[in-house]
Amino acid sequence: MSSSSFQVSLSAPVACLLLWLSNVSSADAQSSPNEPVHVAIEAFADQQSVAPGQTFRVALVERIQPGWHTYWINPGDAGQATKLRWTLPDGYRVAEVQWPVPQVFRSGPLVTYGYEGEATLLQNVQAPDRLGSAPAQLSVEAQWLACQDICIPEHGVAHITLRQEPLATLPAPAASRALFAAAAERLPKPSPWRASLAADATSVVLTVHGFEHQLPSLAQVQFLPLTWGEIDNAAQQRVVRRGADLLLTLKRGDLRSSRIGTLDGILVIGPGSGQLQGQGYLLHALARDAGAPLAR
């Protein structure tokens, strides 16, 4: 008898804890034995309940140990982007990851792109038109490479539980709303400028048309490519103004012998640059006439 009452008294707080975790959100990051965990993950939704057909946002937060980093969708010269695999209730659909503007890490002659401190990866999720009555359980399995000087592959699982409501939805608690607002601030913005490119075997000249902002220093402007191979990540980027245009001369990367039709990436405007300070803009540059000479 005494043993069973012991079990009851133990399981009640555990059950409460589990209930609390499933109501809010929970995460259990794991890695292989012998490998310390350098990143803790947690998942959130921007509302506590969901209505039929509704689109809402989910966030995977990486809390990264000081001195370590994880990677952007284009990791650069080495590394590996974080991968997220969601397991969702029937009919739910998750959109692509919206990656925050990364930092640039230099290590010897190499350059990589990623995140230190904290990174929040946002995704839109659409609920189906018909919902069940039980709470919806959304699980995400994350795999990331944590690097300092050395790299450790790690993975973890995080969960979100949402009430399914026929009509009204409950917003997330204030702390979660602040997290989503802060994460949205760190996303690259759609470019207000048109961009074009001209390339030869050594350089790509990326032109940002109608860039009328006055910047204290063009040295603060940098282009981060979304994909591998088009430009040399480590090479210095020469940035000049020509009339209302901004011209970036980028050294070509491994794919230097191939024609470049388009170049996608983020134009990052560094600190101390007035109203554009610290912002990233998604550029989609199209090749101008292939025969046109390079403007230098």
Add this chain to the structure above:
Amino acid sequence: MNGTKGSHSAYTVRIFATLLAISWLAGAAPHAAAVEAPRVGSMAPDFVGTDSNGKSIALKDLRGRIVVLEWSNNQCPFVGKHYRSGNMQALQKESTQKGIVWLTVLSSAPGEQGNVSAAEANELTRSRGAAPTAVILDPSGIIGRSYGARTTPHMFVIDKTGTLVYMGGIDDKPTTDVADIATAKNYVRLALTAVISGTPVRDPITRPYGCSVKYQ
């Protein structure tokens, strides 16, 4: 890259001068010695290296043989994937049995991950059942930088004329998961098959994936 070290031989002086010129062309500060990827279809950068048995190996002396260069760091999890699974050793054996010269190059600087002594390099070859023709110790990173080697692994294939015919990843699954090897497209094996049969390499330039090469 260090000018004082480089002055000991004409060879390294030339490399250093080239790197300076490249840095200048790229508009980079001279201290930030760049890595310069060689060009597929052009002559592979020449080098003279010292292997883990103290033997000097010059690329020039290997004309008439197909040569594979494999950048490695035994503690990198991406390298671990291909050695734990036996994938790299199998490709080494398969290649050397066909007369291909397989050179594993270690460019980790002293004090950095993957920097090993000659004896440790030989022990790694033995304990892992590896079968390279030789392991070249490149702690100064001179050979690594001249090839633009960025990751471990980073793979290069040079044909019998000394022309670079492949550079990039070992395969198309950039993960640390051993299970991915079974379904991966092994670009190096495909390149070697093409070179042996005298046909063009279908994917001559791919994305290398792995840990960064631990240059000084």
